[in-house]
Amino acid sequence: DTAVSQTPKYLVTQMGNDKSIKCEQNLGHDTMYWYKQDSKKFLKIMFSYNNKELIINETVPNRFSPKSPDKAHLNLHINSLELGDSAVYFCASSFSGGRNIQYFGAGTRLSVL
């Protein structure tokens, strides 16, 4: 039973399209995250939600819009996709405060052609 699951695993699309990635966690965590891992393998946080409230919003183009319908779900919608958006996107979740041990999904590999 997967703890943090994200769909789809692979996403190939054309420049200019709009796409969404979904994430769900069944760990009872109150905080969820989106990370981007670029071609240099650098893991960089994009957003974090705590109990459906946005608490971290790094310097990300506003074409990226996260949405948390409840604390078990955090979706990422990307408008007007660009070539530079090609990357692996990871969803993660944790309990707030404490040691902040984050649990990750398997990643969504986005390729923009």
Added chain:
Amino acid sequence: DQQVKQNSPSLSVQEGRISILNCDYTNSMFDYFLWYKKYPAEGPTFLISISSIKDKNEDGRFTVFLNKSAKHLSLHIVPSQPGDSAVYFCAASTSNAGNNRKLIWGLGTSLAVNP
């Protein structure tokens, strides 16, 4: 400006020997450090952590050492096994942000354990 640095992109070790992965940081406000392991096509998985008030934490074959004065930590794997072959990420966090605590990640070290 990379606050967490893993200067060795790769490391190769013989099975049964010790693997030592290093991590340096620049922010003296970091108070918690974590190591994650990542296999291809999977997300990172938590391995071991250490608080800044300690200098060593051990869990089975994995030990993390922290040298605060040098702003350096290391992960020791003894004995190394072929299944340990993966990318290892060092991450650090600070409590200053309260509920906004976030992890700052190194670039990772790819470990290959040869049979």
